[in-house]
Amino acid sequence: MTPLKKDIYGLHAGFLESVRRFPTRPALEVEGQVLTYAELRSHAAGIAAVLAAGVRPGAPLLAGVLANRSLPVYAGLLGTLMAGFGIVPLNPGFPPQRTRQMIDQAELEVLILDAKGESQLGEILADIGRSLQIVLPYTNDVEALRARWPQHRFVPASELVEPVGWEPVSVAPDSLAYLFFTSGSTGVPKGVGVLHRNTLRFVAMSVERYAVCGVSETDRFSQFYDITFDSSMFDLYVCWAFGGCLCSPSHVEWVNPNKYIIEKELTVIDIVPSTGHALNRTNGWRPGRFPRLRLCRFGGEALSADLAATLSAAAPNAIVENVYGPTECTVDAAYYRWKPDSSASECLHGIVPIGDAGPKVTLMIVDQGLEAVPIGEEGELLISGEQVTPGYWRNPERTAQAFVNIPHREGRYYRTGDLVRKLGVDRPIVFLGRLDHQIKIAGVRIELGEVEKALRDAAETDLAVALGWPLTSSGAAGIVGFIADPGANVDAIRGRLKHVLPSVMVPREIHLLASFPLNNNGKIDRKALLESLSD
Amino acid sequence: MDTEKRLLDIVDEALTLGGRAAGFDLETPLMGALPELDSMAVIGLINLMEERFGFVVGEDEVDASTFETVGSLLAYVTDKLRQGH
Numbered sequence: 001m002t003p004l005k006k007d008i009y010g011l012h013a014g015f016l017e018s019v020r021r022f023p024t025r026p027a028l029e030v031e032g033q034v035l036t037y038a039e040l041r042s043h044a045a046g047i048a049a050v051l052a053a054g055v056r057p058g059a060p061l062l063a064g065v066l067a068n069r070s071l072p073v074y075a076g077l078l079g080t081l082m083a084g085f086g087i088v089p090l091n092p093g094f095p096p097q098r099t100r101q102m103i104d105q106a107e108l109e110v111l112i113l114d115a116k117g118e119s120q121l122g123e124i125l126a127d128i129g130r131s132l133q134i135v136l137p138y139t140n141d142v143e144a145l146r147a148r149w150p151q152h153r154f155v156p157a158s159e160l161v162e163p164v165g166w167e168p169v170s171v172a173p174d175s176l177a178y179l180f181f182t183s184g185s186t187g188v189p190k191g192v193g194v195l196h197r198n199t200l201r202f203v204a205m206s207v208e209r210y211a212v213c214g215v216s217e218t219d220r221f222s223q224f225y226d227i228t229f230d231s232s233m234f235d236l237y238v239c240w241a242f243g244g245c246l247c248s249p250s251h252v253e254w255v256n257p258n259k260y261i262i263e264k265e266l267t268v269i270d271i272v273p274s275t276g277h278a279l280n281r282t283n284g285w286r287p288g289r290f291p292r293l294r295l296c297r298f299g300g301e302a303l304s305a306d307l308a309a310t311l312s313a314a315a316p317n318a319i320v321e322n323v324y325g326p327t328e329c330t331v332d333a334a335y336y337r338w339k340p341d342s343s344a345s346e347c348l349h350g351i352v353p354i355g356d357a358g359p360k361v362t363l364m365i366v367d368q369g370l371e372a373v374p375i376g377e378e379g380e381l382l383i384s385g386e387q388v389t390p391g392y393w394r395n396p397e398r399t400a401q402a403f404v405n406i407p408h409r410e411g412r413y414y415r416t417g418d419l420v421r422k423l424g425v426d427r428p429i430v431f432l433g434r435l436d437h438q439i440k441i442a443g444v445r446i447e448l449g450e451v452e453k454a455l456r457d458a459a460e461t462d463l464a465v466a467l468g469w470p471l472t473s474s475g476a477a478g479i480v481g482f483i484a485d486p487g488a489n490v491d492a493i494r495g496r497l498k499h500v501l502p503s504v505m506v507p508r509e510i511h512l513l514a515s516f517p518l519n520n521n522g523k524i525d526r527k528a529l530l531e532s533l534s535d
Numbered sequence: 536m537d538t539e540k541r542l543l544d545i546v547d548e549a550l551t552l553g554g555r556a557a558g559f560d561l562e563t564p565l566m567g568a569l570p571e572l573d574s575m576a577v578i579g580l581i582n583l584m585e586e587r588f589g590f591v592v593g594e595d596e597v598d599a600s601t602f603e604t605v606g607s608l609l610a611y612v613t614d615k616l617r618q619g620h
Contacts, residue, residue, distance in 0.1 A: 009536070068573070092570065093571070093573045116570065119570075179557065212551060213542040251566055251567065251572070251573060251577065252566065252567070252599035253597075253599075253600075254577055254578075254600065255566075255577050255597060255598055255599050256597075258594060259576075259594070275578070278582065281582070281585075281592075281594075282579075282592070282593055284594055333538060375579055443552055491553070491554055494551075494553050495553040495554065498551060498552075498553045503550065503551035503571060503576075506551045508548070
């Protein structure tokens, strides 16, 4: 292991500090193998050195990681950061056409793949104008790829060797650590750039919060979130800042996630409530089942009091928290700690509060004129502080709409679009709903406008509606579509949608109407459509 | 409708295969071979099987081998239905 010769600034600093402090402790368990901090660093450094050596003046310092639950994911993410590049996390489970949109928007010239990512290259590289560097950390078998795509540079595992004396790159606080793409209402995925200083503030806040609960290098963290989801930053970078072991289940292990938690002796888990409901099927979260769990975080969507209470009883030695924060504000902005004896009285309509602002985070609840509302009244939640990101990728107009200045107040405020209410002076904030047509399914943010755009294109019609249905305590379980064309071929439309949308966004059912119901304003009556579903 | 056809319909719907499952046979590999059957999708598939067949999938009854092929999944479902849930 190469000792650190200088202080490194960046999201990778916590990992590197743990490499120095705990080189032989386990850092990662994935694909049936356990890697120590020194071993994982070595894998990452091999990738980083190749990336750093290939920097082309004028090219974006970004690398896409198209991989899932494999060593190339984690070595690729760390290697990207250690090279001074920002990460564009991609998912081989998404339609290649969508992944290509993200690659083009980010103007990527570097991709890091695993075998699943490689299987999509045919569609991803089709008609791409620029030359890419494609890193394949899991194989040396690149001859066929080189022959098929001579314009791109394929780097096999054998070339990913850290040169003697190489050191990770230190980055500027305002450089990009991540570019996350979320569903966009205009039909194109929307990029949110997160800076190193945003991420470092988030990691510092988390370490401070959980170190006092006893979390340390002996802890074993779950890695259940996909890397395209910003919540995965808690799993990876908070775990590695503590020096803990990150446990990434394979698809096979995920068949029995409760068993995985027990058998891998996890002590820290972070999940969306929808996953929690699934894990609690058939009494999976019976009282006392998880005595080793020390910290359980729910995030990404509304949490029901029943689920929080059930997990609290199943994990009697754990702190159970509801964490809240949009991608635009770097993972967490507010916390609510579940108190088995008294929290029920703070829940509204059976939903757990989102709590109060984290340290150095400022929350404001405002009316439509962006004036603060009195305590107890509902309004839109605004967030300010060091974790607020600069805005949307190459979209100043949209950024200006969502990130605003408030007269007589310092800093920029992000408009969450979430309707909330603070229950009282010393009482928490509760989430009431969305102000727009965004919904969440299993924690994944979906702009219904994006689904509607895809529906219109697929059905070759100019009017389509998408609604979250059936409704659940945490949002919706799926999407239902409506088209005003009684003769449309639903199977053909769904087939086309599958090529452009991730499966979670493809409507489960498409209803064909002769015409849409209209409300008094002459707008499509979405409420009436929803009611027609419950009949 | 026979159980195999019902199961394939469920697989198709849970994984949003757009009709592809109709071409599956008993030997068709599922887990590890079908990109749509990712970690979250397993849970969705179990939930839909429970809903449509009206039985409860016990946590200890299924493991990765259950989802290996269409045939292995069908064997599990047939067994459950024979037991009268």
